[in-house]
Amino acid sequence: MFPQRRSRVTPQADREWTLASVDRTIQLIRIGEQQGSSCSSALADDPWENDVQPGYGPGASQRDHLPTGSPVQGVIPREYRQASAAELDLRIRAARHSLGEKVVLLGHFYQRDETIQYADFVGDSFQLAQAAKTRPKAEAIVFCGVHFMAETADMLSRDDQAVILPNLAAGCSMADMADLDSVQDCWDELAALYGTEPDADGRVPVIPVTYMNSSAALKAFCGEHGGIVCTSSNATRVLDWAFARGQRVLFFPDQHLGRNTAFAMGIPLEQMPVWQPEQHLGGNSEALMGDARVILWHGFCSVHKRFTVEQIKHARHRHPGVRVIVHPECPIEVVQAADEYGSTDYIKKAIEAAAPGGVFAIGTEINMVQRLASEHPEHTIVCLDSIICPCSTMYRIHPSYLAWVLEALERGEIVNRITVPESVAVPARIALERMLSLSPVAAPTGQAQ
Ligand code: SF4
Numbered sequence: 001m002f003p004q005r006r007s008r009v010t011p012q013a014d015r016e017w018t019l020a021s022v023d024r025t026i027q028l029i030r031i032g033e034q035q036g037s038s039c040s041s042a043l044a045d046d047p048w049e050n051d052v053q054p055g056y057g058p059g060a061s062q063r064d065h066l067p068t069g070s071p072v073q074g075v076i077p078r079e080y081r082q083a084s085a086a087e088l089d090l091r092i093r094a095a096r097h098s099l100g101e102k103v104v105l106l107g108h109f110y111q112r113d114e115t116i117q118y119a120d121f122v123g124d125s126f127q128l129a130q131a132a133k134t135r136p137k138a139e140a141i142v143f144c145g146v147h148f149m150a151e152t153a154d155m156l157s158r159d160d161q162a163v164i165l166p167n168l169a170a171g172c173s174m175a176d177m178a179d180l181d182s183v184q185d186c187w188d189e190l191a192a193l194y195g196t197e198p199d200a201d202g203r204v205p206v207i208p209v210t211y212m213n214s215s216a217a218l219k220a221f222c223g224e225h226g227g228i229v230c231t232s233s234n235a236t237r238v239l240d241w242a243f244a245r246g247q248r249v250l251f252f253p254d255q256h257l258g259r260n261t262a263f264a265m266g267i268p269l270e271q272m273p274v275w276q277p278e279q280h281l282g283g284n285s286e287a288l289m290g291d292a293r294v295i296l297w298h299g300f301c302s303v304h305k306r307f308t309v310e311q312i313k314h315a316r317h318r319h320p321g322v323r324v325i326v327h328p329e330c331p332i333e334v335v336q337a338a339d340e341y342g343s344t345d346y347i348k349k350a351i352e353a354a355a356p357g358g359v360f361a362i363g364t365e366i367n368m369v370q371r372l373a374s375e376h377p378e379h380t381i382v383c384l385d386s387i388i389c390p391c392s393t394m395y396r397i398h399p400s401y402l403a404w405v406l407e408a409l410e411r412g413e414i415v416n417r418i419t420v421p422e423s424v425a426v427p428a429r430i431a432l433e434r435m436l437s438l439s440p441v442a443a444p445t446g447q448a449q
Pocket residue numbers: 061110146171172173174175213301302303304365391392393394
């Protein structure tokens with residue numbers, strides 16, 4: 001489930017061969033830019049050039065709005081910024097060796113290969129938070145992912161373990177699209193509209209459901225209001241849980257995961273209004289809201305929004321017999337045009353289980369797709385989007401930051417610690433535990449309809 005990395009013992013030559021870095025194909029961004037792609041060639045710049053700029057930085061989220069007050073990464077010392085890849089490699093390996101079991105490195109599937117090669121575990125956000133528990137001697141958990149993932153790891157780890165995010169600017173544009181104040185305002189409006197009393201079957205008017213890709217504050221909101229957390233692997237089971245307890249669901253922040261999941265459960269699109277914050281009834285009529293089963297927050301992932309039906313048609317034309325698998329954060333028309341859809345774990349397992357000679361077109365983040373292609377030379381694996389455009393914020397975890405946090409740990413210093421206050425963590429854990437109580441974890445959503 002959590003592949004153990006060979007990083008500390010893999011010879012340099014092997015690692016060179018297995019690295020499938022988008023850095024090596026970054027020129028595709030320049031082609032894309034000429035073709036009007038939303039991804040900027042500034043991605044090829046060093047991340048500290050972007051840390052001082054407002055916004056998420058180049059990559060898929062570069063046009064998304066960064067909320068005021070988002071964490072900012074200070075400039076790291078010159079010795080790390082100017083170090084060559086070979087020097088960083090030596091320093092990271094030396095620090096890891098001297099820290100031994102005192103540190104565990106977690107790498108998300110979407111992380112760049114230059115960084116993920118050092119990870120002890122590679123997986124999705126929840127798998128990684130759980131994986132850290134298997135290293136009880138670890139005093140530090142270095143999370144090569146984004147901010148909400150580090151928060152979750154902090155809430156699920158011991159108090160004496162420090163969770164470190166190597167670059168504080170690595171947020172998540174989707175998670176940032178739902179803030180606590182806006183969700184509270186929505187909740188108050190829904191209470192005024194639907195009331196707060198249960199119906200004859202004991203079901204409350206609304207159950208809040210938050211995707212794992214959300215702040216700890218929103219997980220806490222769900223814990224306090226009878227709600228629950230979901231992942232892209234168990235969203236169907238979570239919605240079943242919610243509908244057993246509520247007449248309707250408020251799903252945030254990703255409208256696409258909510259829509260794709262509910263549609264597969266037979267809920268018509270007309271009963272899934274999108275809630276736009278700061279508009280009366282989220283911009284919907286009272287009649288529409290009266291009929292709503294799933295109220296979808298307006299959020300989205302700019303990585304998965306890039307995939308289109310046209311790309312699927314192109315893949316089918318170019319690779320007859322291709323198996324198209326997309327992530328449920330993609331728009332519904334893309335999910336419906338694909339052969340299958342499912343979480344990152346589903347995509348990975350589908351490729352692993354296929355007979356040699358498979359041809360896959362995958363609709364998820366480019367670092368994961370390129371890594372799968374590199375790890376499975378027995379298959380032909382391509383990204384649906386031919387333009388290299390990674391997740392802007394994952395991409396901020398350059399090996400220089402990793403070397404910086406690890407060498408600080410060697411000196412006994414903890415930098416970039418992510419801490420969730422207990423007042424937030426306690427109710428957030430309630431929402432997480434409700435999810436964990438749903439066993440077994442449901443299979444990913446599977447065939448498109
Ligand atoms: S891929 Fe999308 S959801 Fe995942 S961290 Fe990046 S912006 Fe957030």
